[in-house]
Amino acid sequence: MLNRTRPFSHVLEQLRSVNLRPTRQRLALAKLLFEKPDRHVTAEALHKEAAAEGARVSLATVYNTLHQFTEAGLLREIVIGTGCSYFDTNTNDHHHYYYEDTGRVEDVPVQHFRVVGDPEVPEGMVVRRVDVVVRLGS
Amino acid sequence: MLNRTRPFSHVLEQLRSVNLRPTRQRLALAKLLFEKPDRHVTAEALHKEAAAEGARVSLATVYNTLHQFTEAGLLREIVIGTGCSYFDTNTNDHHHYYYEDTGRVEDVPVQHFRVVGDPEVPEGMVVRRVDVVVRLGS
DNA sequence: GTGTTTGCAAAGTGTTTGCAATTTA
DNA sequence: TAAATTGCAAACACTTTGCAAACAC
Numbered sequence: 065m066l067n068r069t070r071p072f073s074h075v076l077e078q079l080r081s082v083n084l085r086p087t088r089q090r091l092a093l094a095k096l097l098f099e100k101p102d103r104h105v106t107a108e109a110l111h112k113e114a115a116a117e118g119a120r121v122s123l124a125t126v127y128n129t130l131h132q133f134t135e136a137g138l139l140r141e142i143v144i145g146t147g148c149s150y151f152d153t154n155t156n157d158h159h160h161y162y163y164e165d166t167g168r169v170e171d172v173p174v175q176h177f178r179v180v181g182d183p184e185v186p187e188g189m190v191v192r193r194v195d196v197v198v199r200l201g202s
Numbered sequence: 203m204l205n206r207t208r209p210f211s212h213v214l215e216q217l218r219s220v221n222l223r224p225t226r227q228r229l230a231l232a233k234l235l236f237e238k239p240d241r242h243v244t245a246e247a248l249h250k251e252a253a254a255e256g257a258r259v260s261l262a263t264v265y266n267t268l269h270q271f272t273e274a275g276l277l278r279e280i281v282i283g284t285g286c287s288y289f290d291t292n293t294n295d296h297h298h299y300y301y302e303d304t305g306r307v308e309d310v311p312v313q314h315f316r317v318v319g320d321p322e323v324p325e326g327m328v329v330r331r332v333d334v335v336v337r338l339g340s
Numbered sequence: 341g342t343g344t345t346t347g348c349a350a351a352g353t354g355t356t357t358g359c360a361a362t363t364t365a
Numbered sequence: 366t367a368a369a370t371t372g373c374a375a376a377c378a379c380t381t382t383g384c385a386a387a388c389a390c
Contacts, residue, residue: 180318
């Protein structure tokens with residue numbers, strides 16, 4: 065079993081390397097995000113979580129921080145419905161289950177499910193990413 | 203080569219079968235959607251297209267109609283960014299290219315690109331759909 | 341005529357932005 | 366102290382909704 069928790073020193077380094085100051089807000093959010101492995105959070109959810117812990121962070125800052133962390137390579141943004149974005153703490157190549165009833169997002173164990181073949185990309189185009197979402201109902 | 207254009211009589215039948223009256227607006231939109239094969243439209247784009255043809259259809263009606271057609275099985279809704287929904291006239295199982303620069307959506311020829319493996323779905327859950335989006339940049 | 345559909349304008353939702361006050365290095 | 370960051374409230378983009386007038390059968 066791989067431990068997917070990201071060491072905190074690594075988070076700090078990565079923030080430094082993109083010139084993001086480790087402010088109280090960013091540290092609080094980073095703790096919530098990276099102390100447990102494989103999280104999939106929405107901005108709203110993370111905001112509530114922070115509030116529940118007593119960390120005062122405005123919703124606007126949560127949005128800004130999630131995007132800054134994404135640009136720094138600490139998070140991956142995934143879009144599932146038009147409703148809202150999810151942010152995934154696992155930045156490795158992998159796919160997702162989406163539970164339509166609860167809105168929950170989970171990683172698909174990559175060995176069980178793969179995309180094969182060459183997508184024959186048009187001249188001058190590059191594959192930036194392949195997103196796979198398995199929509200589950202009951 | 204498969205002709206993916208949907209015969210108009212079929213559209214009419216399908217509307218009847220779900221108790222949607224073939225109104226002027228629905229017919230105009232259906233013409234725009236199904237007279238060419240493999241279209242990927244947003245509500246805004248379809249609205250503009252209708253206006254350009256002189257068909258007066260309100261944006262609210264375009265939204266309603268797209269959803270009604272989707273429920274009737276004539277369209278498939280695809281989500282790519284949080285921005286907006288695309289509606290695809292190809293309801294067969296297939297995947298999509300997304301051109302990040304232009305926002306254009308295109309079908310991936312299915313023989314070039316497949317998803318393999320068993321997604322090991324949790325107890326009581328059913329795979330409703332697997333969405334694959336290949337994001338292209340330059 | 342009766343029930344359906346439309347269009348408008350208003351409301352809704354998730355997200356972004358402008359800017360003064362605050363914090364960090 | 367200079368530059369970065371925050372929080373608020375307003376702005377935003379896309380979408381949905383309530384309701385009276387218009388339409389289809």
